[in-house]
């Protein structure tokens with residue numbers, strides 16, 4: 392049974408007041424809050440087990456290593472990787488994409504090749520590919536979207552050619568909420584001989600992801616959008632690809648043997664984890680995934696759909712509100728503009744009413760350009776949000792209209 | 797408690813709705829772009845300055861939040877007929893007002909109507925919205941080719 396009060400009680404931060412009002416945290420697409428179990432796991436690690444990993448023979452180092460590698464197993468299990476060798480810890484989604492663009496890209500991309508992304512990508516799935524194209528002479532192509540914020544799949548097919556070496560696509564858009572048909576995209580891309588990277592920064596907390604079923608080549612995400620700590624995320628890569636890729640950064644941990652003449656690189660996944668990793672972060676990440684599994688995606692999806700439907704219905708009745716992003720398949724995001732009030736002003740006014748939303752371009756400026764708006768206001772939901780918080784959002788919007796009278 | 801009305805005073809709401817001196821001047825001898833990368837606000841300021849260094853006419857174009865539009869609107873109203881030196885003094889006083897302690901009263905004598913923007917100091921994330929137009933003015937007076945930035 393889904394018990395929202397019980398879930399909310401697990402998040403200590405939620406029970407506070409902001410400017411004298413109960414906090415309604417509706418900025419989950421930026422980052423989610425952390426349950427007590429994650430906070431405790433990070434604290435316990437520093438209080439009881441802290442040591443460097445993979446290099447000490449003493450008890451603490453062995454415990455730290457076991458906890459860190461245990462987290463890797465949890466992540467692998469959560470995304471159903473073939474083995475833990477496919478689980479590379481990174482600082483987050485951004486670093487994971489840069490790793491692929493830099494390591495896989497430089498080894499596999501040459502002048503005239505094409506990288507195909509979509510119009511709804513986050514800057515972190517645009518800029519690394521632009522940089523790669525600049526360095527190699529490859530060409531960046533963009534799949535257009537329609538007014539609802541859905542990919543034009545016919546255009547995708549037309550843009551996908553034998554020159555396409557990689558398709559980079561966001562699983563769920565942070566600016567629009569659109570959930571893209573990634574399994575279908577992978578199938579079509581593979582048929583054309585292209586590899587696929589899926590940006591799961593938004594999706595992974597809201598939808599079950601099975602990388603083997605998806606058959607994608609790279610899947611990347613950030614722990615902090617999944618109830619885990621900041622500063623940690625993951626690149627899940629197909630082992631056969633990771634094995635052939637050159638290292639990303641050089642340093643400790645990623646080597647087996649160093650002489651001044653030659654260095655032998657370590658096995659997967661360590662080849663891509665140079666330097667002391669974010670051990671506490673990885674442990675917290677593992678705990679966060681256990682938290683999600685404890686609720687289960689059936690319950691999460693059902694609940695979040697309910698909440699989005701509730702908010703969407705209210706939005707439809709709200710005078711002067713234009714939703715941005717109305718895809719058939721969408722999740723957890725209500726992006727909108729309000730007539731006569733700039734999103735930035737909404738952000739400030741809502742904050743004073745205790746309602747935290749994001750106002751801006753959401754690191755997706757091309758999406759703003761498509762809709763010809765400078766910015767949008769975005770409420771984004773999570774498993775702990777309530778109908779009362781959605782009500783608070785709309786009450787605060789009414790207050791904003793009064794002020795701007 | 798601090799009220800939203802202290803930030804969104806009626807004057808500000810009005811200037812946002814009906815910005816004064818909005819549009820491109822037919823005759824101008826200085827202009828510059830201003831950009832706030834944080835929120836994407838964009839401004840362009842046009843100035844007609846006499847040989848004696850007096851601002852004869854000034855206007856702005858662009859899009860932004862109520863604070864940045866109202867601030868630009870109020871600024872352009874206040875600048876007309878002022879010397880460059882007076883502009884500098886106003887800029888200094890305005891910046892001081894936007895970042896000073898709440899207890900400190902703004903300099904009404906220099907700032908006049910612009911004191912309605914004093915409320916921003918209670919909203920640290922919004923101070924740059926109010927000062928963008930002033931940075932842009934500065935760039936225009938110097939004929940800077942680089943857009944003025946608040947960051």
Ligand SMILES: Cc1ncc(COP(=O)(O)O)c(C=O)c1O
Nearest residue numbers: 483484485513515565592593613
């Ligand atoms: C869709 C999407 N991709 C990538 C990112 C970047 O994630 P991070 O900043 O954690 O690296 C985000 C975060 O806002 C996102 O929403």
